[in-house]
Amino acid sequence: MQNIGAFGFAIGSRLVTAIVQLWVIATLVFSLMYIMPGDPVLMLLGPDSNPTPEAIAATRAQLGLDQPVLSQYVKWLGGAMQGNLGTSLDGYPVAQYIGNGVFKTLELAFAAILVASLIGVPLGIAAALNRGRFLDGLLTSVATLGISVPVYILGSLLILGLSLKLGWLPASGYTNMSRSVAMHFEKLILPAITLGFGLAASIARMTRSSMLEILGKDFVRSLRARGMSERRIVWRHVLRNAAIPIVTIIGLQLGNLMGGTVLVEALFNWPGLSTLLVTAVSNRNYPLVQGAILTIAALFILINLCVDLFYTLLDPRIRRKRA
Helix, strand or coil: CHHHHHHHHHHHHHHHHHHHHHHHHHHHHHCHHHHCCCCHHHHHHCCCCCCCHHHHHHHHHHHCCCCCHHHHHHHHHHHHHCCCCCECCCCCEHHHHHHHHHHHHHHHHHHHHHHHHHHHHHHHHHHHHCCCCHHHHHHHHHHHHHHHCCHHHHHHHHHHHHHHHCCCCCCCCCCCCCCCHHHHHHHHHHHHHHHHHHHHHHHHHHHHHHHHHHHCCHHHHHHHHCCCCHHHHHHHHHHHHCHHHHHHHHHHHHHHHCCCCHHHHHHCCCCCHHHHHHHHHHCCCHHHHHHHHHHHHHHHHHHHHHHHHHHHHHCHHHHHHHC
């Protein structure tokens, strides 16, 4: 009962923190049009268009900028809490654009993290178990290479090699699953590998470092002295104790991917949230920019909240400490 109460307290405290963080970010996002130099209406209409006073007044009314700032803030924040992020300058709801892009970005991000974890964790374990040997040096070099290669270079090489040269996978594009499930996942593979390769290198290095730290603990030597097999020690005791730093790096990388898929989405013509944000900025579509930034920030906070709560399941000592 005490453990359940401690876990509930941990959830409650983290939820309160997440709500406060989201409110601060929402306030900053709302202030976006006011902290930027110049009149947002004139920037929207174009500095060389010589808009008439009537056009300026109509655009200001469309954006709601003709009302007091506090009234605008309360109205915008209340709508955001209900999922209403306003109306884009082309007349469509911002939430509709966000809904079309956010799931595509989430799918790409989770696919990249899955690829990175499936590659990085085993490589990190193998490097740690072969410390100082040739395999350790080889895997460390591969990890360094993965971190050093920019995603647009790796993506271009994958397109040239696997798509244009060998014809194994489509070069770019997006196909809805309702049209073809096979084609959907075929077009997801290359961008997922492009994003996941660099992340796999970071995960492998963290896994190796965490494994080496746990392998040097006294309890591991005690387990070996008792005659326990090395396989059981590694998979049942060492890896579990080394999991928290690994989960941390995976969670942070997943959160960063919410706004860090711009180059890959552009390279592979993947219509995600990052592409939507870049297009909105280029078109000076401020309501859409606000909605996209707020959604990315909310996803980042939510992912970090889930990772933080997952810690308490991996290590009860964290739960007791927070209680």
